[in-house]
Amino acid sequence: MRLALALLMTAGPAAAQALPDPALVASLLTAPGAEARVAGAIGACLHGATDPAAAIAALDAAGWEPSGLAPEGSAGFDAEGASVVVDHVPGHCVVEAAMDAPALLTALRQVLDRADLPQAVPVAGLARCPAYDLQNGLLAELTAAGDGRACTGPTGAALRFTPAAL
Secondary structure: HHHHHHHOOOOHHOOOOOOOOOHHHHHHHOOOOOHHHHHHHHHHHHHHHHHHHHHHHHHOOOOOOOOOOOOEEEEEEEEOOOOEEEEEOOEEEEEEEEEHHHHHHHHHHHHHHHHHOOEEEEEOOOOEEEEEEEOEEEEEEEEEEOOOOOOOOOOOOOEEEEEEEO
């Protein structure tokens, strides 16, 4: 866990952005309960969209199970109620959760609140599904779990984090 904290704290491109404290992310990733784990996954992805190595190290150090289902060029992790896919090249990180879209959006807002970061602002015209400017150089798109082309689905919801420039 110390290595994960060190990697998150020294993150290159992400360090200049407003991101959750690495200690908060680490504590949420290992907390009991699906809601806390989802919040930790969101925190890791906020880092992972621009510094994948830091997010991967944090998820690994927290004991999340590696997933064999991640696409080539990415790393996947699973824990109670959530999964994360981090691209090895900066630019994309996905949190999928066994909860509906409003609950996942609430989890994002709670992470931003706990980290004393600006709230997500809805943006129009960037995607088919609801998208939010996180006011730190990142966007979050709310989609169906397992299918980024659908906005809602029966198995849960996903937050897809990308740099705003992509």
